[in-house]
Amino acid sequence: MRRPLYEVQRAMRARREAALKRGVIAVLDIGTSKVSCLVLQFVPEDADDTTTGRPTLTQGAFRVIGAANTRSRGVAFGEIAAMDECERALRTAIQSAQKMASLRVDHVIVSFAGGRPRSYGVTGETEVLNGSVAERDIGHVLAACDIPDYGQDREALHALPVNFCLDNRSGLTDPRGQIGKILEVDMHLLTIAGAPLRNVFHCIRRCDLELAGVVVSPYASGLSSLVEDEQELGAACIDIGGGVTGVSVFVRRQMIYADTVRMGGVHITSDICQGLQVSMQDAERLKTMHGGLVATGLDDREMIELPSILGERDHDRRQISRSELIGVMRPRVEEILEEARARLDASGFEYLPSQRIVLTGGSAQIPGLELVAGHILGRQCRVGKPIRVQGLPQSATGSAFSTAVGLALHVSHPQDECWDFEMPADRHGARRVSRAMRWFRENW
Amino acid sequence: MLSVRRPIAPRRDPAPSRIRYRLTRLWLRPAFRRFVNFGVPMLAGVLASWTLATELDLRARTVQAVSDLRDAIVDRPQFLITEIAVPDVSADLAEQIREASFVRPPVNSLEVSVVAVRDRVEALAAVERARVRALPDGVLEIRAIERIPVVVWRGEGGVLLLDHNGVRVAEVDSRLRRPDLPLVVGAGADAHIPEALAILDAAGPIASRIRGLVRQGERRWDVVLDRDQAVLLPEAEPLAAMKRVIAIEMAEELFDRDLSIVDMRDPARPMLRLSEHAQAELIRLRDLMKGEDA
Numbered sequence: 114m115r116r117p118l119y120e121v122q123r124a125m126r127a128r129r130e131a132a133l134k135r136g137v138i139a140v141l142d143i144g145t146s147k148v149s150c151l152v153l154q155f156v157p158e159d160a161d162d163t164t165t166g167r168p169t170l171t172q173g174a175f176r177v178i179g180a181a182n183t184r185s186r187g188v189a190f191g192e193i194a195a196m197d198e199c200e201r202a203l204r205t206a207i208q209s210a211q212k213m214a215s216l217r218v219d220h221v222i223v224s225f226a227g228g229r230p231r232s233y234g235v236t237g238e239t240e241v242l243n244g245s246v247a248e249r250d251i252g253h254v255l256a257a258c259d260i261p262d263y264g265q266d267r268e269a270l271h272a273l274p275v276n277f278c279l280d281n282r283s284g285l286t287d288p289r290g291q292i293g294k295i296l297e298v299d300m301h302l303l304t305i306a307g308a309p310l311r312n313v314f315h316c317i318r319r320c321d322l323e324l325a326g327v328v329v330s331p332y333a334s335g336l337s338s339l340v341e342d343e344q345e346l347g348a349a350c351i352d353i354g355g356g357v358t359g360v361s362v363f364v365r366r367q368m369i370y371a372d373t374v375r376m377g378g379v380h381i382t383s384d385i386c387q388g389l390q391v392s393m394q395d396a397e398r399l400k401t402m403h404g405g406l407v408a409t410g411l412d413d414r415e416m417i418e419l420p421s422i423l424g425e426r427d428h429d430r431r432q433i434s435r436s437e438l439i440g441v442m443r444p445r446v447e448e449i450l451e452e453a454r455a456r457l458d459a460s461g462f463e464y465l466p467s468q469r470i471v472l473t474g475g476s477a478q479i480p481g482l483e484l485v486a487g488h489i490l491g492r493q494c495r496v497g498k499p500i501r502v503q504g505l506p507q508s509a510t511g512s513a514f515s516t517a518v519g520l521a522l523h524v525s526h527p528q529d530e531c532w533d534f535e536m537p538a539d540r541h542g543a544r545r546v547s548r549a550m551r552w553f554r555e556n557w
Numbered sequence: 558m559l560s561v562r563r564p565i566a567p568r569r570d571p572a573p574s575r576i577r578y579r580l581t582r583l584w585l586r587p588a589f590r591r592f593v594n595f596g597v598p599m600l601a602g603v604l605a606s607w608t609l610a611t612e613l614d615l616r617a618r619t620v621q622a623v624s625d626l627r628d629a630i631v632d633r634p635q636f637l638i639t640e641i642a643v644p645d646v647s648a649d650l651a652e653q654i655r656e657a658s659f660v661r662p663p664v665n666s667l668e669v670s671v672v673a674v675r676d677r678v679e680a681l682a683a684v685e686r687a688r689v690r691a692l693p694d695g696v697l698e699i700r701a702i703e704r705i706p707v708v709v710w711r712g713e714g715g716v717l718l719l720d721h722n723g724v725r726v727a728e729v730d731s732r733l734r735r736p737d738l739p740l741v742v743g744a745g746a747d748a749h750i751p752e753a754l755a756i757l758d759a760a761g762p763i764a765s766r767i768r769g770l771v772r773q774g775e776r777r778w779d780v781v782l783d784r785d786q787a788v789l790l791p792e793a794e795p796l797a798a799m800k801r802v803i804a805i806e807m808a809e810e811l812f813d814r815d816l817s818i819v820d821m822r823d824p825a826r827p828m829l830r831l832s833e834h835a836q837a838e839l840i841r842l843r844d845l846m847k848g849e850d851a
Binding site for chain 2: 201
């Protein structure tokens with residue numbers, strides 16, 4: 114059951130390394146409301162030690178040479194709903210990013226928010242073979258994790274070794290080379306529904322691109338919008354996107370939990386559309402131009418003229434005050450935040466040493482969100498923007514681009530995943546011959 | 558009051574079509590770009606030159622086309638020569654010139670080289686100079702200056718007519734063909750025709766008696782008269798000697814006397830040779846006079 118995905122993940126890893134060697138890779142954030150694409154250029158010698166070194170969250174030696182975003186189509190709740198439309202949106206984004214970079218990209222890393230990600234904390238334990246922990250032992254212990262039954266049509270997208278524990282010494286990031294007997298691991302296994310994932314694979318293939326990695330978007334936005342201290346001490350990132358709100362919890366530079374709330378900015382827009390009887394486009398415009406969450410006395414007097422549904426010929430002129438608009442928007446935002454809070458509560462977020470909450474994503478730009486989030490989440494909240502990376506155009510530095518920037522950071526400093534380590538013999542099967550050859554080489 | 562601006566009309570779908578997307582990506586491939594920018598023109602050039610080189614027919618066809626075009630121009634009636642005009646020469650020379658010009662009308666004027674015709678006509682002995690031109694009305698005019706024979710020269714090569722420069726004009730079978738011309742005999746005589754003519758001119762009073770001039774040893778002239786008389790002229794200044802002889806003749810009627818040779822070869826000492834009969838008569842008369850004296 115796990116083997117095919119292992120193969121896929123390893124293949125993607127190999128492609129990513131090939132792309133880093135070539136120096137050009139594209140990252141693609143498939144969101145519900147927009148598709149953004151960044152073309153990254155790596156300095157070749159730096160690309161080498163990013164793949165071998167331990168993951169750190171310093172800014173990698175890359176440069177954004179192409180950036181483009183376009184309105185997303187055919188995507189609902191972060192999942193591909195209409196393949197053709199979505200493919201067209203991807204083509205638009207990729208082509209304009211390529212044009213800006215004047216380089217052809219072949220490898221692409223995708224993040225998407227759909228597929229109902231689900232987190233599992235799994236542990237494994239094994240004996241160290243030769244006194245000091247070798248790469249092989251890590252493979253063994255990761256393979257020894259008892260994998261929960263996560264459902265028939267689900268795939269493990271991430272399997273991050275979060276914590277190693279050697280003879281009751283916990284909190285090791287890298288146990289290799291240390292002396293010990295019993296090696297335990299805590300692994301964060303993130304599964305995702307298989308069908309949306311396969312749709313993404315297919316869509317990328319239809320764009321003549323090679324997929325070099327898939328990342329859930331809460332993870333990526335957490336990587337870019339949490340500062341180092343927050344990642345170290347514990348923080349949650351709430352990425353309020355178009356159709357999906359992602360929640361991810363980080364501690365000690367590892368993601369320990371990720372989940373999504375299937376609500377977002379599109380739902381706020383549709384609330385306005387229904388509540389104020391305007392078209393969807395006008396509602397979107399109302400939201401972005403005049404939207405807010407905290408009404409003041411001034412907002413009662415500030416009148417907004419609504420465009421008529423029937424067009425200019427109709428002479429009924431409707432006006433609403435800004436506080437009415439706020440009254441429509443706020444319940445939905447509160448609902449989203451309450452859902453996110455429920456997810457955070459389920460994750461055990463309150464036991465972390467620090468409990469910062471960072472709000473990011475396109476809908477985090479609604480004025481007054483910090484105040485409302487403070488009421489609901491009850492903790493220190495701030496609205497976060499992605500950290501600055503070299504070469505990113507000014508227009509792509511807003512909080513809506515935190516997922517794309519996080520993907521870029523992820524590419525430059527990938528976390529070791531379970532399948533990056535050597536597999537123990539009993540898991541191999543298909544590679545028996547090559548293993549026999551290697552054994553021959555090692556022993557003679 | 559705040560207002561919501563109407564969104565602008567929906568724009569055209571910005572998404573590139575699948576073909577265009579692929580072509581753009583293909584174009585961004587550096588190798589492909591280099592191939593299109595340099596490889597394809599070079600390939601086209603090589604292919605074109607190779608095709609030209611192999612298509613041997615092409616050259617022949619080009620030549621054919623050019624000659625067709627030339628024929629189309631040449632065949633126009635304006636360029637046709639229908640007649641050869643040889644004005645101001647005698648009839649038989651005109652016939653000779655027509656023969657020698659190798660032009661058989663009707664012929665195209667562009668195919669006739671007037672220079673060649675002129676050379677051929679001037680190669681005729683009887684023609685001193687010729688001017689050939691194609692007149693616009695289809696007439697090839699050959700204007701020749703005829704050599705006029707002034708002497709008859711009997712030499713080793715037969716009997717020839719020479720003009721005043723000593724250039725051969727024609728050959729005749731007999732001296733009697735042109736009895737009106739003076740006769741010149743002897744090898745190398747043709748090179749000194751002007752001198753001979755001057756001598757003949759100077760000998761005007763006895764012209765009716767002159768039978769001819771004889772070149773002696775390619776050196777000097779003899780003027781031969783009838784009744785076996787002759788004047789031997791010197792090598793240098795024969796004209797002055799001849800004039801002197803004529804002066805003597807006018808004064809003394811020299812040639813009516815019975816003498817055979819007037820020897821002027823030494824201008825300081827002209828000599829007379831008497832005929833046999835005259836000598837005998839002279840001796841008889843001298844004896845007679847001696848006898849009378851005695």
